[in-house]
Amino acid sequence: MAAEGKSIDALSQFELGTVLGPLGASVNFTQSNMHMLIVAGLILALMHYGMRARALVPGRMQSLAESSYEFIHNMVTEQIGHEGKRYFPFVFTLFMFVLFGNMLGLFPYAFTFTSHIAVTFALAGMVFVVITVVALMLHGKKFFGYFMPEGAPMWLAPLIVPVEVVSYLSRPVSLSVRLFANMMAGHVMLKVFATFVVMLAGLGTVGPVLAILPLALNVALIAFEVLVAFLQAYVFAILTCIYLHDAVHLH
């Protein structure tokens, strides 16, 4: 797929294709769907097999399961407060799904479903619906006062309300674009530099020596991508928490 016909083809890695032969083709079961199922299975396996021992001194898997649980638990209680505990399953599921999706995408031959705006926008849209429904359920009509800050003069309302509404509506867009753009940019960069390696390697005698440079850069980029994969999952989860905080406390 790299360097075919001496050109850089960095975007074909995001193309969707069906898997599982004719059965998958008939229901449009793509590799993206397959990786989502794998991620869901991995998370369930981590939680189930990790916590099966229930040891007082946790082993590796139990440690991983417990620290991810506590990480999100602390985040939820810190950001939302004690009322926030009931949203813990939601935030935890989102965080683990995004984190595992990002991380799995870094493996060779794997597909990063979080590099598709359709996936991230669906997740962010779900967050948006949840925060709006939570705010409406907890506060009823008072929720609409959110769009008119207290203490602002009334004659400014025609200006403030549309701006606040647009700002509120931009939440799912910024949430999804941030995750999607980070993942996609990272994978494009990896692919571009990997193509440089192949192109330079075929460049006579001096080529293979020069090819070490983009190769070294790719090694560093992979490490950077691991950081980005975690950071973006963290940002997604913490922004969900901040939005839930706004929905619960409304000010």
Next chain:
Amino acid sequence: MSKQDGFDKRLNEARARQGLDRAAKDAGPKAGSYGVGFRAGVEVFSALVVGVVAGLLLDRWLGTWPWLFLLMFVMGSAAGILNVFRLFNPRGVKRD
């Protein structure tokens, strides 16, 4: 396990004395200048997109092209700046 003998308290005091907790705090993922810059850009971009799309849809519905589009474009820009402002000054007094 044994909270009654104040072990946790003494442990925390000892950790604070040795400066161990500071390292733990710094280890958390913090957005660097790159992260903040990217976030600010995304906030402006998304607010603009929402404003422009809302303006186009309203124009199509009410047949007022291009006035609502222009109005919502300005509103979107304002919302983008508001988003960036909120990035640094979150709404309400929280987490103090």
